[in-house]
Amino acid sequence: MDRVPIGTWLFMLIPALGTYIAAIYYYVNYNE
């Protein structure tokens, strides 16, 4: 391989963003 595959970056980004959005959802919905 001549560069770091895009899947590697997505493997980091998607869980990080997904989890943070879920954490915000949790915070908003349980602190009404």
Add this chain to the structure above:
Amino acid sequence: MEFNYMIIGFLIIYFLILLFTGFLASKNATSIEDFFLGGRKLDAIMLSFSVSSTGMSGWLALGFAGYAYEKGFQSLWIMVPSATIGILLCYVLISKRIRLYSELTGSITITEIIKKRFYDDNNALTTVFSIILSAAAIIYVSGQLIAIGKLLNILLDWNYHISSIIAAIVMIIYTVLGGFTAVCWTDFIQGALMIAGSFIAGSLAIQYAGGIGSFTQKIVETNQVFPEFAITPFSSFDALIMGISLFIGDGILNWIGQPTLMVRYMASKDTKSLTSAPLITIAIQCILFMGIFIAAIYMRTQFPEPMLLPYSGDTETVLIQFFITMMHPILIGIFVSAILAAVMSTADSLFMMATSVLVNDVYNYFRPRASQKHLILISRLVTVFLGIIAVIISMNKSSVLWSSWLGWTTLGIMGMPVIVGLYWIRATKQGAISGLISGFTVLVFWNIFGLTEKLNIFHALPSCGIAFIVTIVISLFTSKPPDHIAEDLKSIDKLRDKKRNVEVFEVK
């Protein structure tokens, strides 16, 4: 050497701050609940720092850094869930429930919760739990002492054994002085240091590499010469299997099952802080992991083989060597304090945990009329005793990564029956005992026969998985728990539904 004096100066100041914090906190520890739960006063920020500091340890600074150096992006299977999904699940699934249950039943330790949830009248479950927990804490702390020994050995050229002993003495003194409040305050200081150290390390590594574009290019070049240094977590089928077992076993099950973290949720000020804490904790975890990961990967691109490393071929010391090679002595002092912070904060928490189990649940069972003052005294003596055993084990200079993982997974197993019990009315005492013993047995055999390497499956997945499943299966085959257990669990659900954002119980 001037370099050494500056670093030693830093370390002395750092240790003095820790001891002073322990001393201040000790003035406030007047009851056993203060000593173990800090009077339930942790707000979201304190809680987040405490959870991160406790979870990360020397495992991150030495063990994980070495793993990232050797395996490259394969280490994402550990980093991604431990920084994100695992943490969120801890809070969403466990924290509120255990906080409410602990207050409802007046429990201040995890074993008390177990005792009440599993109606452990004859102390059988508590005894099994206490023994395994104390063993886990000792193994884990010894892993931390190995980390400090390696750190001071390479940095100051001190004797490895003496370094470990000095670290243990400092750790024991301030844990003994202040109990949980001291541990949480020092967790806060240590967490802040770790974040600063990790952030600066990652930023400097990218800068030294000549920017992100140049850095990724170097990573690819290293991979072309050394294919075991992966540039993707999906490099082979074997890597994928190992990765998935690490993701679920270490990244999720081990995190949600941690009794040390459960104690922190129980010490939170109110349930509201448990909903805001995930946001802060995830941010902290991401910074910590990314900084260490980037620095370790950078070291691999610069020194692609362990024998090329400037100070030692021990890959667990890559981060320390990064600091020594790249930085000014003052910065090194800060970073070393950060690594020590990571090591000490986890070790002291585990000391507290094991102490609380042995004193509150075993000693107090045999001497129920002991006064609060007497119990605190005994707690302090037990901490000293555990520290001595951990020091003795650490004299054998082994891997920080695997010592910590062994202790951490043992702790993870302990949480499985607790989780089942908090969610499922039908869970029984016999189920919990069987779950604990079978999970621990699988872990021991998995390591004795080296099945992690042979089957390519990380030990946490089978051992925590078995503990979880056996708890459920045996519960189904044994008689139902008493009615008041079901009532307790139902009342938690009602409280959660009705008073989501209101502080449910009065803070003491």
